[in-house]
Structure formats: structure tokens, C-alpha cells
Amino acid sequence: MNTTPIEIDHAAARRMWNDYARARPERAASDSELVVEHFGDTPRLADELLDAVASGAKRATSALVREFTVVGDPLPRIGAHWIACDGRGTPRVVLRTTELRIGDFSSVDERFAADEGEGDRTIENWRDGHRRYFSRISSAWPTPWTESDDIVFERFRIVWPPDLADADGTA
DSSP states (O other): OOOOOOOOOHHHHHHHHHHHHHHOHHHHTTOSSOOEEESSSSHHHHHHHHHHHHHTSOOEEEEEHHHHHHHTOOOOOTTOEEEEEOTTSOEEEEEEEEEEEEEOGGGOOHHHHHHHTOTTOOHHHHHHHHHHHHHHHTTTSSSOOOTTSOEEEEEEEEEESTTTSOSSSOO
8 A cells, every 4th residue: 555645735725725715705714724635544545535525425524533633633613614635635626514523433324434435335334444444544653543432524515616516505
């Protein structure tokens, strides 16, 4: 597995955000800090998951609470925006968080597993894939993750660019 760090193009992300803010000033005004991220922990996984977002299959994501606290980032909040980049660090979409919940591994349900849009979209596939992923990303931490650790379950919508934005009017 390629574990090359993804270097984010922050200048391009700022341009994307400025385009969005000009088009949707009422929405963009609610965010004082620009969050720019990528899905997954490898360029290949970032591309795969971003493709699922662009196709409409993926409208949810999950992350260990410790993923945020280890690097000192705040947890997501409902209504906040973030820019998702591809595996080369190029910004591709602006997302807006629509729903958040914190729970443990056993609290994921079939609907959320399907909304994550990964694999065959079943809860069994979600559990298998996330056990591997959470184990891998926590391997360098002083204590590895356990299934009782808190997980952020997040749903989102694409709000930019217009050709990919969700069309139900809630962007």
C-alpha cells in the first residue's frame, strides 16, 4: 500500500473556496476557517473515495475522534464546510456537513454503512473495512483503537462546484 503523504494544494483550495463564497456568500459566511482534507490515508484511497462522492454513492464518512485530537483539529460541526482533495492534493469539491453523531463501532447501522458508499455498501463490508482502516491509522499511536472508541459519523452534501452539487436545494 502506498503511504506517501498527500500534499494539499492550499492555494488552489483557497481559489475554490473564493469561487464558492462569491456564488453563495450567505452559506460561506458561516465558516471562519477553511478546512481542507482528503478521504483515507493513501492517494489511491483518497481518489477511490472521492470518486464515490462525485458519483453520488458516498454521502457519509466516519473517523475516530482521536484522529482529530491527535493532530489538534476540532471535531466537525453541522453546517460547516470542508474541501475534499484527490490523491494528488488537488481540491475537487466543497462539502457541507448536514448531520453528526458520535458513537462506538457497534453503533453503525445499515443505512449509514450504505451512505458511506464503500464496497458493497453492507454493514458487514463497512465493519471489515473500517476495522482494517482504524487499526492501520492507529498503529503509530501509544494505544491502538478499540471498538469502544468514539467515532464521528458524519453526513454531508456537495455544494460546489455547481456541476457536482447536490440539487435538492439544501446546499
